[in-house]
Amino acid sequence: MVEHRIVAIPELREAGDIEEKGRFQGLPRTYIPNRNMIFYSMAASYAEEAGSDYIIGGHNAEDLNVFADAQPEFFRNFQTTLWSASKFLRNTRTTILRPLQHMSKSEVVARALRLGVPLGLTWSCHKEGNTHCWECEGCKGRISAFRLARIEDPLRIVPSQKKV
Ligand SMILES: [Zn+2]
Structure with a gap:
């Protein structure tokens, strides 16, 4: 079964829309603080609900040059966190894949x-x-x-x- 869900998160703001811009220097105006933690947590919730083997992200090489939460270190740590947070995800070895990360x-x-x-x-x-x-x-x-x-x-x- 294929299901397409659209989730609204209106409380999230881009760096360009946040008054205290100083701490976001060097990041694009479209940067959303801690967004991948939030997005992948939501994907993990759905993966557990649906019994998915994989969570697939669309990060490309340019994202890795800009965002700390698109780095391999983030995904290694987040993968460990997912498996410690969910018995189901740990038992099924549900894995985050990023097939575009070098492109x-x-x-x-x-x-x-x-x-x-x-x-x-x-x-x-x-x-x-x-x-x-x-x-x-x-x-x-x-x-x-x-x-x-x-x-x-x-x-x-x-x-x-x-x-x-
Ligand atoms: Zn546009």
Whole structure:
């Protein structure tokens, strides 16, 4: 069974929206304090509920250069914490996998294209809405990744350019 859950966490704020910005120097405005601890804890809760063997994260090599909570050390320690926190996860050896951790964003886009991933259904924008804003950090990163991969982003093709 495949289930897609959307969880709202409106209390989390990005560094750019927090008044005391000094302690976030060197981090992108989109950094959310301690986010991977929160996100992976929620994923672990669902993994235990669903009986999953794996928790899969989409961190790429660029994330490892910026975020402490995307480092191998964090995941080694968090894996140990998960197994100490849950008898089920320990007994099933439920494991966190990060298959993209050594790939750049453009390499991820190129791999996705080769695998037939419907890139037109993917979402990169950090803002709410029905369409990408093409101005936030997520959108700028997407534009750059597609450009470096020399792949046309299906979301940026205007209707008159679409092939019939
Ligand atoms: Zn955006």
